[in-house]
Amino acid sequence: MLPLLKTRVPGPRSRKLARQLRRHECRNTTFVSAAWPIFWERARGCNVWDADGNRYLDLTAAFGVASVGHSNPRVTAALRRQAGRLVHAMGDVHPNELKVKLAQELSSLTFGRWLDQSKIQPRKRSGQNPKSKILFANSGSEAVEAALKTAMLATGKPGVIAFVGAYHGLTYGALDATAWNYFRAPFHPQLPGFAVHVAPTESAVRAAFEESERGIGAVIVEPILGRGGVIVPPPGFLPMLRRVCDEHGAMLIADEVYTGFCRTGRWFAVEHWGVVPDLLCVGKAMSNGFPIAACIGRAGVMDAWPESAGEALHTSTHLGNPIGCAMALAAIGEMKRLKLDECARRLQDRLPGRGLGFMKGVELADAAACQCVVQRLLRRGILALGGGERGNVLTLTPPLTISEKELDFAAEEIAELTK
Numbered sequence: 001m002l003p004l005l006k007t008r009v010p011g012p013r014s015r016k017l018a019r020q021l022r023r024h025e026c027r028n029t030t031f032v033s034a035a036w037p038i039f040w041e042r043a044r045g046c047n048v049w050d051a052d053g054n055r056y057l058d059l060t061a062a063f064g065v066a067s068v069g070h071s072n073p074r075v076t077a078a079l080r081r082q083a084g085r086l087v088h089a090m091g092d093v094h095p096n097e098l099k100v101k102l103a104q105e106l107s108s109l110t111f112g113r114w115l116d117q118s119k120i121q122p123r124k125r126s127g128q129n130p131k132s133k134i135l136f137a138n139s140g141s142e143a144v145e146a147a148l149k150t151a152m153l154a155t156g157k158p159g160v161i162a163f164v165g166a167y168h169g170l171t172y173g174a175l176d177a178t179a180w181n182y183f184r185a186p187f188h189p190q191l192p193g194f195a196v197h198v199a200p201t202e203s204a205v206r207a208a209f210e211e212s213e214r215g216i217g218a219v220i221v222e223p224i225l226g227r228g229g230v231i232v233p234p235p236g237f238l239p240m241l242r243r244v245c246d247e248h249g250a251m252l253i254a255d256e257v258y259t260g261f262c263r264t265g266r267w268f269a270v271e272h273w274g275v276v277p278d279l280l281c282v283g284k285a286m287s288n289g290f291p292i293a294a295c296i297g298r299a300g301v302m303d304a305w306p307e308s309a310g311e312a313l314h315t316s317t318h319l320g321n322p323i324g325c326a327m328a329l330a331a332i333g334e335m336k337r338l339k340l341d342e343c344a345r346r347l348q349d350r351l352p353g354r355g356l357g358f359m360k361g362v363e364l365a366d367a368a369a370c371q372c373v374v375q376r377l378l379r380r381g382i383l384a385l386g387g388g389e390r391g392n393v394l395t396l397t398p399p400l401t402i403s404e405k406e407l408d409f410a411a412e413e414i415a416e417l418t419k
């Protein structure tokens with residue numbers, strides 16, 4: 001549905017809630033101004049209603065999470081069903097059956113498909129054995145932590161190459177790989193310093209391998225730079241990384257926390273280039289709204305973790321939460337049923353900007369211009385976000401279920417505000 005505004009934006013109730021929140025929440029967290037934020041009350045499909053009853057068209061999918069639509073009925077039914085049965089299990093001690101099902105599903109969606117189809121030969125074919133194994137996590141950052149630890153165990157080399165502009169999360173390990181000075185600078189003295197950040201070119205990657213004193217065990221890459229401003233690499237970039245990693249016995253980690261699950265018009269963005277990583281990080285859209293994520297790796301690589309003798313080396317209290325698993329299975333089911341990879345591919349040109357599928361970025365002059373467009377869109381009932389390290393990229397990641405009518409309306413409004 002198109003937007004329907006009943007009050008000025010933000011309305012009086014949103015503004016009152018913002019004043020209250022400001023008194024209690026860490027002042028660095030929610031940005032509050034006269035024009036920002038609105039408080040979300042409910043959401044359905046591509047629409048969000050705020051605390052003042054205004055209806056918005058959501059071009060963010062709430063950070064790329066609500067890919068199968070907000071409050072998707074099948075995902076909500078799975079959540080309700082699971083909430084009535086078992087809300088929490090003992091992740092790495094006494095788990096729940098859904099963890100098995102989700103691990104199987106994730107394996108068959110990723111390495112199961114890739115190693116059957118890819119021209120790249122798997123390092124070891126293992127008959128009936130699964131082609132990949134999973135480490136569950138609660139957030140994208142944690143999935144990245146799990147991949148970094150796996151690479152360390154698999155190679156014995158602590159160094160990691162990451163790319164300028166990359167965003168891999170803000171926990172300390174992930175932050176070390178994240179290249180944004182803004183996030184790193186205040187914490188620099190506490191950063192572990194295993195990551196080097198290089199330009200996305202073959203010569204820079206090769207030089208980083210040669211110059212590393214401690215040895216490079218992994219290259220971590222967002223196949224399409226997401227928060228960094230929706231930048232699609234040149235066609236040879238990911239295949240080059242695969243080649244160079246193979247030459248050096250290093251792990252290629254694809255961070256698909258943002259790009260995964262049909263967002264870019266393929267189930268996973270690496271598929272645009274036919275590249276099979278060693279480790280894949282997923283999160284965000286996986287469950288359509290429950291904090292669950294995963295590091296999925298080639299079975300041979302993941303087996304670098306020693307067999308547990310009763311005390312897992314890497315785990316967390318909520319690992320493999322049953323509600324998260326139930327929602328993820330339902331969300332993946334919806335992506336398949338609605339063929340959302342195809343939808344995002346077919347309709348990608350209806351959204352302006354660069355990018356692939358429903359991950360688009362419109363480059364504007366600077367951060368001020370971008371914020372101005374974001375706030376004017378909000379006042380017209382359209383939710384969008386700024387992105388890019390310089391804050392100058394209007395970022396568009398709607399639910400993948402967005403209709404043609406909604407897309408055309410959004411495109412017209414954006415064209416008017418950015419001309």
Ligand SMILES: Cc1ncc(COP(=O)(O)O)c(C=O)c1O
Pocket residue numbers: 139140141142144167168169170222226227255256257258259283284
């Ligand atoms: C590519 C990528 N990796 C990792 C993360 C971190 O995920 P989370 O915020 O769930 O920790 C993000 C978040 O935006 C991301 O875009």
